[in-house]
Amino acid sequence: MSVDNVGEELQKLCRFTIRPIDSANYSEKLEALLNQKGIDPSFTLEDLLDEKFSTASEELPVIPVEKLKFLLDSLSRESIDIDPFTKQYSFSSAQLDANTTLLHLLCYNLPSTSTAEELQVVSSMVESLLLSGLAWNLVDHNDKTPGCILVDRALTNLQIYDQIVEAGVRSELLFRKLQDNGLDFLMGGDEDEDDDDEEIPDLVEEAIPEEEEEEEEEEEEEDQQSSQEAAEHTNDPVDDRATYLNTKLEYNDNALITADNKDGVMMNWETKLMKVGCDTLFKGISLEELSADSDEEINLLNIGFGMGIIDTFIQERIASLLKTHPHLKINHYICEAHPDVLAKIETDGWYDKPTVKILAGKWQDQLSELLDGGDVFFNGAYYDTFSEHYHPDMYPQLFDLLIGLLKPHGIISFFNGLGADRQIVYDVYCRIVTLDLADYGLDVKYESIDVDADKEDKKMNVEKQEAGVWDTVKRSYWNCPVYYHPEITFQ
Template identity: 45%
Template sequence: MSDLHDLCHFTERPITKSYITTLRQYLKLGIPLTYTVEEAYNYTKGIETDPTSTTTPLHLVCRHYPEDATDDEIKIVEEFVSVLLEYGAGWCLVDDKGDTPGCTLVKRELRNSPIYRQIVESGVRAELLLRKVEEYQVEFIEEDQIESQTNETQPEEPEEHIETEAKDQEASTSKYSEKPDAACDQQTYLSTKLEYTDDALLTKDAKDGVMMDWETDLMHLGAQSLFKGGKLLDSESELDSEINVLNIGFGMGIIDTKIQELAAQSPSTVTHYICEAHPDVLLKMRKDGWYDKPNVVVLEGRWQDQLDDILQKGGVFFNGIYYDTFSEHYEDMLELFDYVVGLLKPHGVFSFFNGLGADRWVVYDVYRKLVELDLSNYGLSCVYTDVNIPNHTKKEDGSVWDDVKRSYFECPVYYHPEIRFIDI
């Protein structure tokens, strides 16, 4: 362990400006703030292998942040963390315990501390910056990759040879590369067999959880939010005479069943649109009679294609839109926002199953803010309802994840989003 790492233990109290002064001295010496305890240990022991974990100074600050800190000390620690982040401390690096700095604070029940908020804000900035880097295809070239301009230019290979080599390389890559994961690649998912169990919808071989029974209460909450979009502007009770509701991603049909219940109770005529792309789910829907239900319109195919078709034809606008798909990512949601502003009625409500980064609470908090920021760019505002779901993974004979490849929700609180046009 280095002197920099020792500094982050806050062993000398009270915590004063001297900590900041010492930290800046280390910076002047060129010590990077991504320098880890593991790297320091390997250096002192003469070990040349790369460490497998990254316990950074920011991790140590989060481990040793004094719970009894005075207001003055808290301000010093905040400034200390600001310097760490300013000079490249990673908000999401994983330490020897498998935790990010934010996870460490969560485990210490310090999620309401100022430095936790700093870490979340850093995560938001980092994600926005990464998005810009990818958008403009910025490339970072390592120093050892830069060829000296004085090197002689190598003779160009004949064009035919280059084409042949490229084809050989492509064939080799195709032959030996692993099949894309259905949970990460939509085309792979759509060609993957699914199976329905008593309490879940899974990919047949890999046992990825596509949808599960424990989500029922959250789906019901989502359905209720959609029907709030049936009320006309400037009215507490007057409803549209015709209400259109769209659910993207049928899955187990939990939210769609609730939508049908609410539609039966509504004095207005409710047309219920369901967009689903997976052939096994569509087959299940047909067997269960969804195609025959009155005022139900099944849109077979990817929502990107179906919503584009609705927009082009015109004439259909929605009081409520819900989004809950599998194998799609936040980038897909950003594309969906373009359609939402074109298809949602002025008083309509958009919502979605919010599992964004929900395997770690700090990442969940980062996405909570990202969604708010991104939606504001579309003229939409997002209001969250915090729903406690303690022990949502428990059941009498174990956990709901026992027969599932990976857990996709680990937070004790669910952030239910209701999204409307701003000032409505």
């Protein structure tokens, strides 16, 4: 069988055209094909179209995108004759930034009536594909990853979904390792070897054929474009903390947004989640601390004021607690760095509240000072900032500080929007957090909460029943039906 035909045969296997799905007809055949010399398991439907359209006349009109997507949808589920299309149109893979892989086909075509025995065979196929290096998170012509397809088909209870999630965890942890260690992680070697390597480019340059010189010029252009995109990325307040702190913010009736980009910093629909977050912090108060004989301070911390939703809940709980326990010494710390939010805090009188202590500045600086002081320890800490990332901001920087500021019975939580634009990515990050925090001796438990951002927003804005929650902001930062609320304690 030729290499070209193997790609099509691999795709045919992942459409499950023969039942039952058994080892002989599927997993064993897949393994044999993948082991053939020169076989690339990342062969996609887009690659197939490139091959089929390679003989099409350049004078033919380019296939319209909608017709192209229809063609890919059809190919995702069955083998069809492409010749009629190649006689009418030409095609360029640049028309779609997509990679419809074997994993996509498998997830689209897995029969919903599969037996336990068949699912075991499919699981073996998925394992083979992942071990062959097939990426877990490529998006197809429908902007779906393989995991997204299983989510849409309500098949997240299957073992193959867990396999894809675990592949995502491994991939993300490896990527982080590469970022942390740079080229040394890949290159190894000693300084003498590096010195020898430096002489190689001069020798190679003399023998570069004209075609390779053209390829190098193209690569240089791509590098320049990448550098430009990186610069734009750095200047985006969503991705860069320094840019965000210098960005003008606006408060409206239902959100805090960046004035120019209209990025949602915080929104009213989160109120339900902030209430749960507040309740979690108070779980870190022990019965001994509530005793009239106790003279220990109770300290609660919120990092990132935003619209002050969780802080308002905390104040309500403190007021209620002081009615029944007037002897308590309780402090509510609020850490905030953005000047516009700090101005809002002052205007709304938060500085004047007797139990409130404002930490004005970056949490990295403020918490370091508290840790150095050695006299403040928290019963509960909540984290919800903007334009910071899980790695390296939360992990390890934040937890490096909180681990020294948390009481033995204290509790940590945060707004868990990690990867929440896709359910599969959200599930991957939840597992990564659990693995990372175990290194600190911390245990993570998730409470599942049904969340519909549109419905929650309309509860808070009854006069805007026709408006969508994301209509007034640039992008959505929440697209999942279930919120996993984290409660983090010492093991």
